[in-house]
Amino acid sequence: MSDADARIEAILAELGRPGEIRRHPATLPRLSYCDGPTGRIAYEEEGEGPLVLFVHGWQGSPRDFSSLIPAFQNAGARTVALDLPAHGASQGETVSAAEAAAAVRAVAGAVGKPAAIIAHSFGCLATTLALKDGLKAGCIVFFAPPDKQANQLRRIGLRNGLDEAAIERLIDRVRDKGVPVDSMDMTRLAAERSEPLLIIHSRDDEMTPSKGSQSIANAWPEAKLLLLDELGHNMAMRDNATIAAVLRFTLGV
Numbered sequence: 001m002s003d004a005d006a007r008i009e010a011i012l013a014e015l016g017r018p019g020e021i022r023r024h025p026a027t028l029p030r031l032s033y034c035d036g037p038t039g040r041i042a043y044e045e046e047g048e049g050p051l052v053l054f055v056h057g058w059q060g061s062p063r064d065f066s067s068l069i070p071a072f073q074n075a076g077a078r079t080v081a082l083d084l085p086a087h088g089a090s091q092g093e094t095v096s097a098a099e100a101a102a103a104v105r106a107v108a109g110a111v112g113k114p115a116a117i118i119a120h121s122f123g124c125l126a127t128t129l130a131l132k133d134g135l136k137a138g139c140i141v142f143f144a145p146p147d148k149q150a151n152q153l154r155r156i157g158l159r160n161g162l163d164e165a166a167i168e169r170l171i172d173r174v175r176d177k178g179v180p181v182d183s184m185d186m187t188r189l190a191a192e193r194s195e196p197l198l199i200i201h202s203r204d205d206e207m208t209p210s211k212g213s214q215s216i217a218n219a220w221p222e223a224k225l226l227l228l229d230e231l232g233h234n235m236a237m238r239d240n241a242t243i244a245a246v247l248r249f250t251l252g253v
Contacts, residue, residue, distance in 0.1 A: 012170075031043065053107065054081040055124075062083070116138055139198075143200050144207070153171050186216050199217050204229065206233070
């Protein structure tokens with residue numbers, strides 16, 4: 001086996017495994033649960049008012065929204081933040097985008113139709129697939145969405161030192177595992193949507209480059225794009241001016 005093939009096998013072995021991302025014990029008594037595609041799905045619900053659902057990204061958690069959630073509660077919203085499968089207090093060892101989407105729909109089925117959904121990175125893909133499968137929401141906010149799963153695999157390959165030929169072998173192997181790589185295309189999915197959408201992305205994001213958001217915004221009929229600087233992949237969710245813009249877009253406050 002060549003060195004490149006060994007690296008491909010190592011990537012495939014970890015595919016769909018987010019790693020050990022667990023809830024802080026202090027939050028456990030506040031959690032509710034519903035049945036999901038990989039077992040029990042945990043979520044935390046607080047407040048009263050319009051329902052806002054938070055969907056974190058890969059190897060993320062509701063803590064990623066630690067500035068946004070209190071802001072929404074202070075504005076009079078009821079917030080629900082789930083742990084995706086294989087994350088936090090939710091069950092499962094692996095999770096696919098389809099399983100993450102099913103988990104989002106399961107939580108929405110338990111708590112009610114969201115007035116707004118706030119999602120980050122991989123959570124944006126999960127939310128879009130959930131919408132495609134029938135989830136209803138008043139409006140959507142995406143932070144740093146990925147464009148195409150194939151492009152994400154290419155970036156993983158580059159980070160692991162693969163050349164272009166080896167990267168294409170990696171993508172073919174992922175397809176062979178039954179992953180619908182080619183249908184995980186946010187730009188293609190965007191063209192079918194009609195919900196009001198605000199996309200927020202920092203131009204220096206190296207995890208999910210902002211040019212993907214430009215393509216998504218162009219394809220999504222009711223989308224607005226807010227491009228920022230020097231906030232990377234995560235910090236826009238903690239930026240006060242950005243939080244104010246999100247509150248205006250979702251709640252009109």
